[in-house]
Amino acid sequence: MKKFLFALLASGLITGSAQARDQLSLAGSSTVLPFATIIAEEMGKNPKFKTPVVESGGSSVGKKGVCEGIGTQFIDIGNASSRMKASELEFCNKNGVDVTEIKVGYDGIAVANSLQGETLTISKADLGMALTAEVPACYEGSGRNYNCDEWIANPFKKWSDINPSYPALDIRVYGPPTTSGTRASFAEMVNQKAYCGKEPIAKKASAARGDKKGKKCRAMRTDGAYIEAGEQDNLIVQKLQEDPNAYGIFGFSYLDQNTDTLQSAIVDDTPATFELIASGDYAISRSLWFYVKHAHVGVVPGMDEYMKTWTKNWGPDGILSDAGMVPMPEAERASYAKAMTDLPKLTADMLKK
Known part of the structure; x- marks a missing residue:
């Protein structure tokens, strides 16, 4: 029983008075907002999942928010129209938050x-x-x-x-x-x-x-x-x-x-x-991004499904292109689709590339 309770604490499901969420929470860039909203609405058509809550606030809000901590009182994914800086990643590391960087297109x-x-x-x-x-x-x-x-x-x-x-x-x-x-x-x-x-x-x-x-x-x-x-x-x-x-x-x-x-x-x-x-x-x-919090994958329902919904719609003939997002080349889309599965931890060296 003690091991079970420790696992729950580590996953963020027990965080003081915070209640477990049954839908994704995202925030960040106002530029990414309309595209993320489209993906959230597409995902919401699946009766297995609730439509994710997508909020604005700016890229700094998205990057800071995803790095603030682990637990259901914190967002799961941060949207950004500017890439994370080394100083912003340090804030993640300070709070024990591992993230994966996903490029979704151009603007x-x-x-x-x-x-x-x-x-x-x-x-x-x-x-x-x-x-x-x-x-x-x-x-x-x-x-x-x-x-x-x-x-x-x-x-x-x-x-x-x-x-x-x-x-x-x-x-x-x-x-x-x-x-x-x-x-x-x-x-x-x-x-x-x-x-x-x-x-x-x-x-x-x-x-x-x-x-x-x-x-x-x-x-x-x-x-x-x-x-x-x-x-x-x-x-x-x-x-x-x-x-x-x-x-x-x-x-x-x-x-x-x-x-x-x-x-x-x-x-x-x-x-x-x-x-x-x-x-x-x-x-x-410039490029458009979102940052995925590792500790919430498999804990908050729909993290994998949300990312898969992006890959189904981010090509030249997808609904995101119709909304004004400029798609990545096929090889780049394949690379970031793989990152959604493998979830490589973002490091300072990766930000230098």
């Missing part, structure tokens, strides 16, 4: 606006320059032209302040908050790598302040040019439909589902389209 980060507004055609570096919190003090129009190594609060008010060919409109961009994987990916790919990593003045100034990789450039403006609109991307879509002079940042699937009212910006000569994301040619593309 583009769309920059879009109302069809009633002016299409934004812009370089990725200039997009970063428009939205990063600080810029070097030697740009024309910055108001101070004497010290390229000095950083000042971003002074650009209009897109045309950066390049006369851009719209003469106030820079006003609705986007996700700091908890969002979409924001983290955008800030890294656009602000950090495209602007501070490649634009000559910003690259030199970043090195001068001891920031050769440009990580400080990830900070977004807080002066009204960039407006946090919460974790629900559909709220950003609504804002753009109401304000034709504003632009928004969100997952491609939300643009794909609203092409009757929204249009993509042209970033580095490419619009956000299914085909260009699939080919890797779209300028702001």
Whole structure:
């Protein structure tokens, strides 16, 4: 009897006052949310299982939530549109939580606006320059032209302040908050790598302040040019439909589902389209993930079935593709389908690949 009770404790079924769950609990990325919801609803058609509960909150909520502990008061799977970092995995290890990393497909980060507004055609570096919190003090129009190594609060008010060919409109961009994987990916790919990593003045100034990789450039403006609109991307879509002079940042699937009212910006000569994301040619593309908690597999009903439901629907002809998710190549799908069965423990070395 003592061994039996110990086994229950280890599996998380006895956790103080927590009650055993009979349905899966997931949380995380608002970009992964619509796809995870589709899979949950498909799984719910099987009378053997209850429909999983899928919540948003942002990628950081998904990755932190799955790592917080073992037991039915914690989520089973964390969804993310940005890959787990070594520091986030350390939090898992600290709490004795083993996870498996599953890539499920690809997505583009769309920059879009109302069809009633002016299409934004812009370089990725200039997009970063428009939205990063600080810029070097030697740009024309910055108001101070004497010290390229000095950083000042971003002074650009209009897109045309950066390049006369851009719209003469106030820079006003609705986007996700700091908890969002979409924001983290955008800030890294656009602000950090495209602007501070490649634009000559910003690259030199970043090195001068001891920031050769440009990580400080990830900070977004807080002066009204960039407006946090919460974790629900559909709220950003609504804002753009109401304000034709504003632009928004969100997952491609939300643009794909609203092409009757929204249009993509042209970033580095490419619009956000299914085909260009699939080919890797779209300028702001990223992978989508979820993280599976080992200790809950075989304990909370439906973990295996949930993963199998993904593999049945994530191909080019599946319902996820119809919803705007860009499928992985066949070999990659096979690799991650195998990971769902083998459940390899995620390690810091694996995150370096």
